[in-house]
Amino acid sequence: MEKLISVIVPCYNEEESVPLFYEEMKRITTTLGPYQWEYLFVDDGSKDRTLDILQELAEQDDRISYLSFSRNFGKESAVYAGLCNARGDYVVVMDADLQHPPAMLKDMIAVMEEGVYDSAAARRVSRKNEPPIRSFFARMFYKIINKISDADIVDGACDFRMMGRDMVQAIVEMGEYNRFSKGIFGWVGFRTKWLPYENVERVAGETKWSFWGLFRYSIDGIVNFSSMPLSIASWTGGFFTIVAFLMILWIILKKLLFGDPVAGWPSLACMIAFFGGIQLLCIGIMGQYIAKTYLEVKERPHYIIGKTNRSDVKRIG
Ligand code: UDP
Ligand code: MG
Numbered sequence: 118m119e120k121l122i123s124v125i126v127p128c129y130n131e132e133e134s135v136p137l138f139y140e141e142m143k144r145i146t147t148t149l150g151p152y153q154w155e156y157l158f159v160d161d162g163s164k165d166r167t168l169d170i171l172q173e174l175a176e177q178d179d180r181i182s183y184l185s186f187s188r189n190f191g192k193e194s195a196v197y198a199g200l201c202n203a204r205g206d207y208v209v210v211m212d213a214d215l216q217h218p219p220a221m222l223k224d225m226i227a228v229m230e231e232g233v234y235d236s237a238a239a240r241r242v243s244r245k246n247e248p249p250i251r252s253f254f255a256r257m258f259y260k261i262i263n264k265i266s267d268a269d270i271v272d273g274a275c276d277f278r279m280m281g282r283d284m285v286q287a288i289v290e291m292g293e294y295n296r297f298s299k300g301i302f303g304w305v306g307f308r309t310k311w312l313p314y315e316n317v318e319r320v321a322g323e324t325k326w327s328f329w330g331l332f333r334y335s336i337d338g339i340v341n342f343s344s345m346p347l348s349i350a351s352w353t354g355g356f357f358t359i360v361a362f363l364m365i366l367w368i369i370l371k372k373l374l375f376g377d378p379v380a381g382w383p384s385l386a387c388m389i390a391f392f393g394g395i396q397l398l399c400i401g402i403m404g405q406y407i408a409k410t411y412l413e414v415k416e417r418p419h420y421i422i423g424k425t426n427r428s429d430v431k432r433i434g
Contacts, residue, residue, distance in 0.1 A: 122207045131214065136170060138215055168183070197419050217275065271311065293341075300342040418433045
């Protein structure tokens with residue numbers, strides 16, 4: 118029997134890109150051999166005509182399903198909803214803006230058919246069209262997170278990835294609320310073949326990422342996959358406790374030898390400010406973890422589907 122391949126496409130305000138994406142996919146998939154295809158467009162609470170366009174497409178082509186969220190839940194939730202509802206033997210996650218070149222599907226399928234790998238993922242080899250400052254922070258982020266977490270997070274890895282059933286199942290089972298896909302893909306393990314590709318500009322519309330958005334996302338990644346910042350906070354605390362102890366000894370000795378306990382107001386003021394700062398920093402780090410824990414224990418759903426053309430999906434998941 119022909120294998121079924123599910124294509125998951127998170128879409129947020131992609132009215133211009135979706136039709137282009139669909140046309141391109143239609144063209145490419147006919148050249149890829151005897152496979153069946155299903156499309157899962159996840160409309161992540163778009164404010165433009167994305168949903169109308171998806172509904173029109175779904176009427177023309179019964180391989181298309183759309184899951185439309187009741188509001189914007191974020192790309193991570195959209196991908197999760199797609200993975201939960203994909204039925205394919207292979208599942209591929211792709212952006213709607215054609216930044217993930219459909220031409221690569223051919224190589225991905227070939228890798229999967231070999232039977233050695235559980236997933237085939239695209240990896241950006243150059244950061245050509247990116248501002249240098251962003252590349253610098255991105256590199257730093259990958260260096261740091263790989264040192265301090267046990268999820269293997271590859272520099273330049275993007276979410277464009279084809280996976281087999283086993284891997285999809287493992288990812289769906291990871292029901293955490295704070296989802297950091299790059300970490301989750303790495304954490305579940307399995308054998309991944311990396312396929313290099315050059316960065317492509319988006320076809321239409323604009324990116325939803327600002328510099329600060331990415332910065333916050335990277336902090337999220339670290340907090341989600343490592344408790345190292347907490348250890349650093351404790352070690353800093355320990356170190357300064359020892360320093361404080363030595364200083365007390367010194368002050369007592371000074372008083373006994375020279376009898377002048379009053380001098381040193383400036384150094385005192387500096388110390389109070391310094392330790393105040395460190396304490397707040399450490400409490401802040403703890404706060405980050407507590408906030409994440411708070412969101413996890415509430416066990417809120419990852420997404421709520423308002424409209425869909427499929428009858429078998431769980432609307433709240
Ligand atoms: N996206 C989404 N929800 C969001 C933001 C983005 O589903 O809240 C989708 C978006 O429609 C696109 C993909 O995620 O298909 C990647 O977004 P974008 O192109 O803005 O990110 P970039 O490619 O610049 O990293
Ligand atoms: Mg993009």
